[in-house]
Structures are given as structure tokens and as C-alpha cells.
Amino acid sequence: MSPRIRGLRAFCAWLKTRPQIADALFAVGLLAVGLPELFLEELPAGAGYDRFREPDVWNGLLVAAVTLSLTWRRRSPLQVLLFIVAGEMAMAVAGYPPSVADVAAFLVGVYSVAAHRGLAQSAVGGAVAFVYFLVYLVMVPVEASPLVVVTDCALVVGVWVLGRNLRLRRAYLAELEDRAARLERVRGSDARAARIEERSRIARELHDVVAHHVSVMTVQAGAARRIIDRDAGSAREAMSTIEEVGRTALSEMRRIVGVLRTDRDAEQEGRELAPQPGLGDLGALLDHVRETGLSVQLWIEGEARSPSPGVDVAAFRLIQEALTNTLKHAGPEARAWVRLYYGEDDLTVEVEDDGRGTSTFVGGDEGNPGHGLVGMYERVALYGGELKIGPRVGGGFGVRARFPLEA
Template sequence: MTTPIRDLRARAARHPEALDALVALVLAALTLADVSGGGGSSYAAPGPLAYAVLVAVTGAVALRQRFPVGVLAVVLAGEVYLGAAGQKPSGDIVALLIAVYTVAAHRPLARSVLAGTLAFAVSAALLATATPGVHAVSLTLYLALLATVWWVGRSTRLRRSYLAELEDRAARLEKARFADARAARVEERSRIARELHDVVAHHVSVMTVQAGAARRIIDRDPDLARESIATIEQVGRTALSEMRRIVGVLRTDRDAVAPGSELSPQPGVEDLSGLIEQVRETGLAVELDVAGRERRLSTGVDLAAYRLIQEALTNSLKHAGPHARAWVRLDYGDRSLVVEICDDGRGVIDASAGGSGHGLVGMRERVALYGGELRIGPRTGGGFRVRATFPLEA
């Protein structure tokens, strides 16, 4: 039952003028039917001009959202004429209430106050002078109704403005968050590109040395030369694999790099013991567990796994709180390497938002670069967990 009502409201919101025209048509028909049936001895019989004024007053409601002040002026002018002509009050009263509400809901405060005051004064004067036998209670109730309608319209305008401001603020925050995440991705890709550039440069250097050695010994020791050529083939395949990943990753001249840093060897899982010792010195108890048969990883996966663990432990230091513990587990499988970092701290990182922090963005970029899967979220029993799966190439 709620679905048809919701669809009707959505349709009315899309075509407000059509709805106003329908309201005006129904109001005009009911008004003409009412005054045509006779209004008692105290009211004059309506003439052609009175019928035309009634149609104009009720029909003006169709244009209330486009010309609020103009519609109110037409309705007040019609009210003055009908009151002076001694006509029976009917749908023109409803049209006046609708016009007052519209001005209050669609126009600024100064203009709506002026229009509401004018409508209040004209209505009070007509009820006091043109309506025979009106009581003070009836007059007070009608004027109170008029003031209430104006206040409801004004409240509607304030609420609409408040919601529009909230929507605008949410849109600006969303744009800022998107820009920040995009900048973080660009920065992380630039960093990854530099590191992969060093990896590829190392492989090319090895190939050059091996090629030179094979050229020098190919006549004296063909078997050793063939071994050098096999090494060149293996290293070349690895270099091509890394080159496929570096293509499309952003690398710009504006990324500042410390002098000599590109010449330093890149870390890997073999350096985890040193990293864990550094983390322990800062106060976080960390345990390392290695499962499965250890195997040599490609340089890119080796570096990505190390950076992932480094970033996850850094987040644990920041967010886990005092007296927290962390666990790092490496599980070597036949076709994949599973890296898992857990802690039992407070786990205040909001991963449900997709990881708006630069560190989480970097994790996702690195794991996605090697076709892996990354899961980040709260840990059962408390704490936080980061789990990544890297496919291992044959």
C-alpha cells in the first residue's frame, strides 16, 4: 500500500504544476456547484460577473508556484469584490488559504510577512464589515487559521532550505573525499612505479652482466655460457612481468625522492624480522608465524607483501591502543601467498567506508596490482584484521 502512495508523491514532485491545475479545477467545480445551489436569504444571488470572479480566484491556484504574490493579489481582489457584492463565502476562502501558504513557503521573509499582513488585514476587514452576523469567536478563529497557515508555509520554507544546505554540504564533502582518495591513489601509484622501476632496472643490469659473461666464455666454456643464457631468459621473463605492471602506473617528475634512495635495495619478506623488532621497540607486541614451504617470491610480490605488513603494523600502532598485541602470519601455498595481520586493539579504523585513509588506499593499490584479493575489517573477538592473497606465478 505504501508503494502506490510513494509513486504518487514522486509523480507529483516531478509535475507540480499539473497537480496545481488539478486542484484548481476541482476547487472551481465545487465552488460553482456550491454557489449555484443557493446560499440563503442573507446573501445576494450570484450574477455572471460573480461567477467569472469565482472562476478567476479558484483558477489562479494553478499558477500559485510560478507567481505566488500575483496569485495572492488576484485572490484578495476577488475577495474584496465578492464581499462588496454580498456573495456567499465558498471555495474562494480555500483559495486564499492556499495563496497565503504558497507566498510564505516560496518567498523570502520580508515579502512573505508583507503579503501575510495584507491578507490578514483584508480578511479581517471583510469579515467585520461584509459578513452579516459574524461573531467575534468566528472572526478570531478564522484569523488564527490564516496566521497558522502562514506559519506552516514559513516553516516549510525553512525546512526546505535546511535540507538543501545539508545536501549541498554532503555533496561538497563527498567531492572532497573523492579528491583526497584520488590524490592518495596517484601518490601511491607514483611510489609503486618508482619501486618497480628499480626492480626492472636491477633485472636489466643482471641480464647485461650475464650477456657479457656469456659472450666472453662462449668459445672456452659453452656449458657455462648456456647457463648464463638460461639465467638471462629467466630474469628477462621476470623483468617483462614487472614491466606489464608498471605500464599505466603514474610516475611524474614532481614526486620528490631522497637522493640515493633509488639505489638502495628494496625490502622483502626476508627483512620482516628487522621490521618486527622496530615495531616491538615502540611498545606493540608482535609475533611472526610462517606456515607452508617457503619459496622464492618475485621481487614485486616480495616488496608488496613487505609494504602491506609495514602499513598494517603502522595502523595497529596508531589505532590499537595501549597493551595491544599483533600477529603477522605468512602462509605459503602452491599457488598463492596469504598475508594476514591481526591485532586485539580497539580497531577504530572505519573500513566500511572503503578505506579513505592513504594507507588503506596504498594497500588496495598494491594488492590489486598483482591480481590479489584484500580484506580489511574488524576481527572476530575484537581488534582489526588485514588479509591479502597474492597469486604466485610459476
Template sequence: MSPRIRGLATCRAWLQAHPQASDAALALLVLAVGLPQLYLEEVPRHLSREFASTDMRHLLLVVALTMSLTFRRTRPLLTLCAVLVGEALIVAANYPPTVPELVAFLLAVYSVAAFRGLAVGALGGVLALIGLNLYMVAFPENMGLLSYLTNNALGIGVWALGRNLRLRRAYFTELEDRAARLERARGTDARAARVEERSRIARELHDVVAHHVSVMTVQAGAARRIMDKHPAGAREAMSTIEEVGRTALSEMRRIVGVLRTERDPETAGGELAPQPGLGDLGELLDHVRDTGLSVQLWIEGEARTPSPGVDVAAFRLIQEALTNTLKHAGPQARAWVRLHYTDQDLTVEIEDDGRGTATIMADNGDRPGHGLVGMYERVALYGGELRIGPRVGGGFGVRARFPLQA
């Protein structure tokens, strides 16, 4: 942004923050344009005897009347009354009409309609019409019916313009407030979804750790019983305890800081059973095929054993993505699951050729969008990367990279 544009933006922001200063500048502009008329424009000859000559009093009245526009936004009804009183004094002194008077009158009528409610705006409009008609009656020259109708229509039109702009401004303000409320509600819903998903992940990891601790307990008991008779077997059991204990400790670190909610009564008895992993992927795909969705599986690279947490996370990611495909891809869709192993990481890809962007709004039960939130939470928990979006050529794709040893 150039310095000139930046300066204009700063000046505009300052004027918006100080409405009286901007209105005072507007009043000065009206005076600068209209005051020369007092001295440069001559009154028509047939009216020269009806009007008094311009003097300092006339100048002061015009300046005071116009400068009252400084308060047209903060005190619009008071500003309109000041303009009408100034007009009455000018008419009483038989001074000729000027451009600043007309502009100030129209701006005052507009302001009382634009910056006040209907009751105050209507009162201002009635006062303006009364003042306008009294001014035309007191004018030395007979104006005619057409002039009366035209001037009244102008005053009513300016008032209606101000009222319409006020209603539009209120409408846009309501839209902005509604959008802000929806954004806050969406943020609250997303936070609730993250907390719920983290709680679910914590329960699953708790089951993994509980399973490993159970194995450690059994191995420790066996080592104690055979320590004297079979030292080699006891050493092997102790090595197993050490390995399983390190795995359990690694998974336990991931539970720290994650909210642990009370589990459901029907799942409370399954703590000693490990969560499903990639070893159960064949059973999952068979179940999906039974629903009518064609699914193919590719495994690339040398299969390696990931950490138990990554194993569960990758399985749940595939399960969630295929569930979304079943719900949103359409009856004729096909799906592909790819597992690509390297020495350091595991890449999981789930793609379909269904409706594409409709899957972006995949839902988890009655909570729209929570499935995608869960995917992001799982992948982020293990320091992985996730990309979700439409495929080139149609369909939808999910691609996640997990480190094998998180």
C-alpha cells in the same frame, strides 16, 4: 512494475515538471467541489436580505478568483493580491461567501509563505491578515470576539505551516547538496588514491625491469667475452638473456599507461635492487611477530615461481593486510596467512580474529581507505580477483587470486 503504476508515475513526474498545469488542475478541482454551493445551498433567512442573489457576475468573480491559483507557486504574492481583490469585489457587491473563496484564500496564504523568502512571505502574511479582518468587519452579521480570534489564528497557522515547510524543504536541499559534495570529494579522493597507487606500482615494476635489464647487460657482456673460448657458456648466457628479456618485456607492458612519478631522493639509488617478493615473506612475518601479533603461515600445494610482478603484488598485499590487522584488529588478535598453489594460479588469504568491520576503514597514513584501494589496484593489474570483508564468526579476511603467469 504494472502499466497502471507506471502511468501514474509518469503523470506525477509530468505534473512536477509543469507546476502551473498542476496548480490549474487544483483550481479546477476546487471549483468543481465548491461551485454547486452557489445554486444548491440557500442563504439563511435572517441573512437573505443582506446578500444579493447569485448571478453570472458572481460566478465569474468566483471562477476568476479561484483560477488565480494557477500561479500560486510561480507568482504567489500576485496570486494572494488577486484573491484579496476578488474577495473585496464580492463583498462590495454583497454576494454571499462561498467555499472556493475560503479555499483559495488559505492556499494563497500558504503559497506566499512556502514559495517565497521571509521578507515577501511576511508582507503577504500581513496583507492577508488585513484583508481577513476587513472582510470580517464588513460581514453583515456580528461575528463576535471568538470568531475574530479563531479566523485570525487559522490564517496565522496556515502561514506558519507554509513557512515551516519552506524551511524543511531548504534543510533537505542543503542535506542533498552536502551529500553530493561529499560524494564528489570521495570520488576525487579515490581517484587520487588510485593514481598514487598506480604510480607506486609503476615504480616497483620499474625496479623489477631495471634489475632484469641489468642482468641482461651483465650476461651479454660475459657472453661477448667468452664467445670465442667457450661457445657453450656463451649459448647458455644468451639463453638467460632471452628468458630474462621476455620477463622484463612482460613487466614493461604493465607500466605502459601508468603514471610514472618522480621517485623520492632516498629511494633513487635502489633501482638496481629487485622489489621484495614471497621469498621475503618469512622476514616480514618475523617482523610482524616482533610487534606482538601472533601470525601463522600455511603453504598448500606445490610452490611455484610466479611472475616477478605477481610476486611483488602478493607480497605487498600480505604486507598491507597485516599492517591493517596491527592497526585495527586489537591487541589480542591473531592472524593467519595461507598460500595455496595450483597449476594456474596462486591464492593468498590473510585472516584475523580481531574487531572485524573496523578494518574496512583501514587507513594508509593520513589517507583513510587508501590501503584497500591499493589492494584492488594491485590485484586488478594482474587480472586477479579480490574479496575483502568480515569473517563468519568475527574478524576480518582478505582473499586474492593471482594467475601465476600474468
């Protein structure tokens, strides 16, 4: 691109940010074309043109004033149009002939009031311009055929309609841009909310995985420490359980973190992301818990049906968290029961134990419950369920949650 073209583009961009300067240059250019035409060219002979006065200094001043008023056509379009109408009416009364400059200024004034003002002001300006134009045609001594009169009137109306349509188009485009900006802001807010929700979900998943498996490993390690001197075989078995539970915990943590990976990452690793656990994995969970020495029994009532994937994961994690808390707080010789009730439209999950069932179950003081119970409430509420947690009659603690089968 040549330096001349780059300079011209830069100048046009500069004028676009300064519309009044652009209008002033346009008015000066129009005047530079109109004044020589007014004084140098002779009027046509006949058809009444000989009745006009010869152009003089006053005529030139009036033409210059009318034309240069276009400098303010965007800031005050109605006032500029009225000024142009008054100036041209004065020239018509004085008998001066029309020129290219004042006729073009009149049409630009009609366009400006329609393009830069609302319907009320643009309608007033258009009506004033049309009435003036009819009066001007009557006042000038030039003989015009009806076809010429109709064509000239249609030109004035057409210029007004053009300005009005361009104004409506600009308003429509501005509304589209504003709507796009609002949608962009809303999308940003939704994305932030989704990130916050995803972080909370991942935090719940990690808490459930880590708390459960670490609790199992802690119980097994304590048992191995107590019996390692007198029963090395049982201690080795406990150590094997710790190793297996640790590997399971790492596997589940990789699966949770794997949700954050992209499909490209999964392809590079050459494997698909594993699904989340559900009630179908409940048997393996209870086997891990039984290996710690906690007696757990499972009852399933009603016609077993597959819940929605979200409810399936939430129910599994709730049972996992409840059994983890039982391991932590129920004490030795405690027993636990897990019950699943399948109703017509809902699934009820109950986890109870006959341990100590104290306030330590919540993992903190009264005003600061542990993350486990908070995660339970969040999971159940997320799928429109109900959750009740509290001591059992006769001792122990219980967790009861109802999930709709379809979240």
C-alpha cells in the same frame, strides 16, 4: 499492476513536470465544487446571514476569477494573493456571501506565498492576508463569537507557517542533494588522483625491479660470453646467477602486480600477497650485486631502528637504483659504498662509487633525466625527505638522501 493504475501514475508524473497545468486543474476542480454550493445551497437563517445579497452572475464571475487565479500561484504567488484579497474585498463591499471556493482560494494563496517566496515577500504577503482577514471579519454582517475569531485567525497564521516550513524543508533537502553531488564529484576526483598516484608508484617499483635485475643479468651475461671458451665452469656459474636473478625479478614483479589483485583473487590462488622489500633485505641485495663483480661495502652507524613501512621501502629502492646505476655507468674495477646513519629522528642513506661518474649516470641528456633519478626524487619527496645527487670530489658519483624515521 492494472493498466488503469499505470496510466494514473504516468499522468501524475506528467503533471509533476508541468506544475502550472496541475494548478489550473486544481483551480477548475475547486471552482466546480464552489459554484454549485454558492447557487444551490441556501444560507443559514439568523446570525446576520439574511443581510447578504442573493448570489448572481456577477458574484459567480468574481468567484471564478478569484479561484482561477490559482493557476499562477507558483509563478507569481504574491500577485495572486493580492488579486484574491482584492476580489474578496470587492465581494464583501458588494455584500455577497462567502463561498467554499473563494475561502479555499484565499488560504491556498496564503500558503503559496509562504511556500514559494523568500522571507521578505512571504512576510509581506502574510501580513497583508492577516490584516485583510481582520477587516473582512469586521465588514461581514455575520455575528461571530471571540473563540471563532481567534480560531479563524489561528487558521490563517497556521497555513502561512505550514507553507514557510515546507519551503525551508525543500531548501534543506536541496542543500543535502547539492552537498551529496559535490561530495560525489570530490570522491571521483580523489579516486582519479589516487589512481594516478598508484600508477606512478607501480611504475617506479617496476622500473627499480627491472632496471636492477636486468643490469645484473646483462653484466653476468657479458662476463659469461667473454670467458665461456677458456673457463666453462665460471661461465656456468654466471649462467646460474643469471637464472637466479631472473627468478628473483619475476618474483618481485608478481609481488608488485599482486597489489592490484583483490582479496578474492588472493584467496583463489591460496596464498597471501608478499610484503614489499625493506632495509632488512639489504644483505640479499648486496650479495646479488657482488656476484656481478662489483665490490660493495656496507656501514651502519647509530642505533638501528625500524623506520615506517613507507620509508623502509623507499630507502631500499633508492639503494637498489643507485647500485643499478653504478653497475651501468661506473665502469670496470669500480667500487661502491653504502652507508646508513641513524639519527634521533631521521635516517640518512649514502651510496657512492669511485667509477667514471659521468653525466651518463642520469640516463639521458641534460634536459631529460632518466626515470631512475625521477623515481628517486619522487620517493624521497613523498616521505618529506631530502635528496642530493652529484659527482664526488676525486671522482665517482654519490647519492645522499635523508628520510624522517616516521613518514
